[in-house]
Amino acid sequence: MQIIDDFSDDRLKSWCIHCGGWLINLDTNVDHAPSKGFLLDPRPENLPTVPVCMPCNSGFSRDEAYMIASLSTALSGTTEPAKQIIPSARRILEKSVPLQEQIKRSSYDVDTGTLLAWRVEHLLKWL
Numbered sequence: 001m002q003i004i005d006d007f008s009d010d011r012l013k014s015w016c017i018h019c020g021g022w023l024i025n026l027d028t029n030v031d032h033a034p035s036k037g038f039l040l041d042p043r044p045e046n047l048p049t050v051p052v053c054m055p056c057n058s059g060f061s062r063d064e065a066y067m068i069a070s071l072s073t074a075l076s077g078t079t080e081p082a083k084q085i086i087p088s089a090r091r092i093l094e095k096s097v098p099l100q101e102q103i104k105r106s107s108y109d110v111d112t113g114t115l116l117a118w119r120v121e122h123l124l125k126w127l
Helices: 010-014 054-059 061-076 087-095 097-106 120-126
Strands: 028-032 049-053 107-109 116-118
Touching: 028 054, 049 054, 054 061, 061 087, 061 097, 061 116, 087 097, 097 107
Parallel strands: none
Antiparallel strands: 028 049, 107 116
16 A cells, blocks of 8 residues: 655644544544455555544444444345455454344345345444
């Protein structure tokens, strides 16, 4: 992955990009862009990161898990954890049976069993 130099003003790097809180006053860590959960192994070692506050970074974990599991389920055509294309989705679905069941209930046959689709509005109830 090619890293592009960051030429932004250093004064703009003092805030959490999610909540706008001053990073100097907060516990921080880094947010990867794109999230590591969307990437297959072997992942690039030089993923771009942005400093963020820990409450924001951990606060988006559930949304990120939902998105990864939904995407992998659509790509795989099943909610079975062992058959997921995205490895992190396998772990997410194994750990969250309610999410796995909600995604499964939201799926329906479009073409007599040969094509699955999902009703996203039903998935949002899990969030």
